[in-house]
Amino acid sequence: MEQPEEPRWLNSDEREAWLTLVGVMMKLPSALDAQLRRDAGLSHFEYMVLAGLSEAPDRTRRMSDLAGFTESGLPRLSQVVSRLEKRGWVRRSPDPTDGRITLAALTDDGWAKIVGTAPGHVQAVRTLVFDPLTKAQSRQLGSIGKRILSVLDPDDYCLRSADVEPGA
Amino acid sequence: MEQPEEPRWLNSDEREAWLTLVGVMMKLPSALDAQLRRDAGLSHFEYMVLAGLSEAPDRTRRMSDLAGFTESGLPRLSQVVSRLEKRGWVRRSPDPTDGRITLAALTDDGWAKIVGTAPGHVQAVRTLVFDPLTKAQSRQLGSIGKRILSVLDPDDYCLRSADVEPGA
DNA sequence: ACTATTTACTTCAACATTCAAGTACTTTCG
DNA sequence: CGAAAGTACTTGAATGTTGAAGTAAATAGT
Numbered sequence: 001m002e003q004p005e006e007p008r009w010l011n012s013d014e015r016e017a018w019l020t021l022v023g024v025m026m027k028l029p030s031a032l033d034a035q036l037r038r039d040a041g042l043s044h045f046e047y048m049v050l051a052g053l054s055e056a057p058d059r060t061r062r063m064s065d066l067a068g069f070t071e072s073g074l075p076r077l078s079q080v081v082s083r084l085e086k087r088g089w090v091r092r093s094p095d096p097t098d099g100r101i102t103l104a105a106l107t108d109d110g111w112a113k114i115v116g117t118a119p120g121h122v123q124a125v126r127t128l129v130f131d132p133l134t135k136a137q138s139r140q141l142g143s144i145g146k147r148i149l150s151v152l153d154p155d156d157y158c159l160r161s162a163d164v165e166p167g168a
Numbered sequence: 169m170e171q172p173e174e175p176r177w178l179n180s181d182e183r184e185a186w187l188t189l190v191g192v193m194m195k196l197p198s199a200l201d202a203q204l205r206r207d208a209g210l211s212h213f214e215y216m217v218l219a220g221l222s223e224a225p226d227r228t229r230r231m232s233d234l235a236g237f238t239e240s241g242l243p244r245l246s247q248v249v250s251r252l253e254k255r256g257w258v259r260r261s262p263d264p265t266d267g268r269i270t271l272a273a274l275t276d277d278g279w280a281k282i283v284g285t286a287p288g289h290v291q292a293v294r295t296l297v298f299d300p301l302t303k304a305q306s307r308q309l310g311s312i313g314k315r316i317l318s319v320l321d322p323d324d325y326c327l328r329s330a331d332v333e334p335g336a
Numbered sequence: 337a338c339t340a341t342t343t344a345c346t347t348c349a350a351c352a353t354t355c356a357a358g359t360a361c362t363t364t365c366g
Numbered sequence: 367c368g369a370a371a372g373t374a375c376t377t378g379a380a381t382g383t384t385g386a387a388g389t390a391a392a393t394a395g396t
Contacts, residue, residue: 008290008291008294009290010290010293010294010298013306013307013310014298014306016310017306017307017309017310017313018293018297020310020313020314020317021297021309021313023239023313023317023320023321024313024316024317024320025193025196025197026239027239027320027321028193028316028320029193031320043382062344063344063345064343064344064345071191071194072383073384073385074344074345074346075345075346075347075383075384075385076382076383076384077345078345078346078347079346079347079382079383094391098343098344098391098392099344099390099391099392100344100345100390100391100392101343101344101345101391102344102345102346122176122177122178123176125178125186126176126178127319128319128320129186129316130178130182130186132315132316132318132319133312133315133316137308137311137312137315138181138182138185139181139185140305140308140312141185141189142181142184142185142188143305144301144305144308144309144312145185145188145189145191145192146188147300147301147305148192148196148296148297148300148301149188149191149192149195150300151295151296151299151300152191152192152195152196152199152296153191153195230374231374231375232373232374232375240353241353241354241355242374242375243353243354243355243375243376243377244352244353244354245375246375246376246377247352247353247376247377250376266361266362266373266374267360267361267362267374268360268361268362268373268374268375269361269373269374269375270375270376
């Protein structure tokens with residue numbers, strides 16, 4: 001079941017694009033983490049948790065739902081939410097209608113935290129990602145990302161709108 | 169020194185592109201790690217170390233040079249190279265001309281390992297990244313990545329050829 | 337109604353990564 | 367020539383993440 005022909009190596013354009021992409025994947029997360037840690041004392045993962053709650057109705061969400069949103073398993077989420085609870089930004093309570101489910105809710109302090117943190121983070125995303133690109137490139141990035149994500153994980157959260165353009 | 173106006177929020181195209189990019193950055197590394205671990209018993213980082221040595225003259229490189237290539241600090245590299253040395257794929261020796269420097273060299277077994285592993289990994293990169301894209305998109309991805317990387321780290325390894333196109 | 341399986345989450349142990357100190361060597365300067 | 371400073375790397379402690387077992391509650395079967 002091996003491919004009988006020699007493998008299709010990357011051509012030089014592809015190879016260059018690949019190495020560049022690896023570089024971006026290595027450095028962009030650290031850069032964003034550093035900004036959040038410096039300006040808000042939050043890891044990127046903690047920020048995602050607070051952001052996920054802030055967008056939800058009643059600022060409340062199930063743990064497993066949050067785990068899906070943040071692309072992480074329940075154990076990791078559980079520990080991080082414990083920390084956020086100790087800091088007073090999140091409160092956990094069992095779902096009255098189903099005792100297995102734990103609901104995580106953003107407190108008022110947590111809401112204030114995310115409201116105070118978001119603008120600086122958005123600015124960082126802008127500076128590092130969109131400002132260096134033309135408008136056309138920003139659109140291309142969206143299309144390219146969706147194409148790749150649809151292979152990586154067709155059920156991903158971001159692809160719910162069924163708009164993976166077939167052309168370019 | 170705060171921006172007096174309200175922050176420039178991401179517009180809906182940008183927001184969508186951003187969430188997609190986050191998804192790709194979360195999942196692509198794990199997918200590649202999984203392929204290498206399954207097919208070759210290597211982490212992506214270990215693969216990068218072997219690949220970095222395989223491309224070097226005499227298949228030999230300084231530890232600090234390798235650390236730059238793999239975008240990681242010396243402590244991490246030191247431990248990983250220790251493991252690779254125990255498995256017989258790398259050998260370390262002090263530089264005869266400067267006793268502070270440690271040279272890491274790929275053994276024949278290590279060369280055989282990377283030669284046997286590379287085709288499957290390249291195939292995975294192809295399947296996950298380039299096959300879903302048109303040729304035009306592959307080129308766009310290269311340009312976009314270089315633009316972003318040039319802000320993230322202007323001294324990056326990949327940008328040595330001074331070819332960040334100013335147009336699109 | 338009572339057990340058995342499934343679901344949702346937490347906790348515990350193994351592992352990897354990061355940061356700070358330590359070691360060995362080289363270069364510089366009095 | 368000898369002490370001080372700097373460089374390259376390794377080691378060890380603290381932290382965070384992943385995987386496996388454990389708990390608690392709900393559903394399904396008998």
